[in-house]
Amino acid sequence: xxxxxxxxxxxxxxxxxxxxxxxxxxxxxxxxxxxxxxxxxxxxxxxxxxxxxxxxxxxxxxxxxxxxxxxxxxxxxxxxxxxxxxxxxxxxxxxxxxxxxxxxxxxxxxxxxx
Numbered sequence: 001x002x003x004x005x006x007x008x009x010x011x012x013x014x015x016x017x018x019x020x021x022x023x024x025x026x027x028x029x030x031x032x033x034x035x036x037x038x039x040x041x042x043x044x045x046x047x048x049x050x051x052x053x054x055x056x057x058x059x060x061x062x063x064x065x066x067x068x069x070x071x072x073x074x075x076x077x078x079x080x081x082x083x084x085x086x087x088x089x090x091x092x093x094x095x096x097x098x099x100x101x102x103x104x105x106x107x108x109x110x111x112x113x114x
Contacts, residue, residue: 001077002036005066008050009081016102026088027096032061033082040076047071053106060084060092062099065106 013022022028042048048068055063061084068077087093 012052029083032084036079038077040074054103055106
């Protein structure tokens with residue numbers, strides 16, 4: 001599941017910045033912490049949808065939330081990923097302004113009771 005979540009984050013990012021552009025910036029967002037809550041089983045052949053959004057931005061870090069639902073609309077996983085932005089030498093730096101809009105803002109969904 002964590003690999004699917006990472007692929008979904010990259011897919012979201014690549015709508016705004018290619019991988020090559022990201023690597024040329026010499027600024028990186030590194031994962032500091034992942035919290036994932038698994039709420040239902042998935043089975044081979046399940047169609048999963050992953051919703052991704054930004055929940056907060058601090059000085060040198062930001063938090064992305066992801067929710068995975070199966071084809072029946074049930075939440076199978078809810079995850080929160082804390083990133084820290086670092087320079088090429090690995091030192092934390094302020095989150096670049098242009099990065100603050102790479103992910104859409106997270107909005108709570110009225111399907112939470114499904």
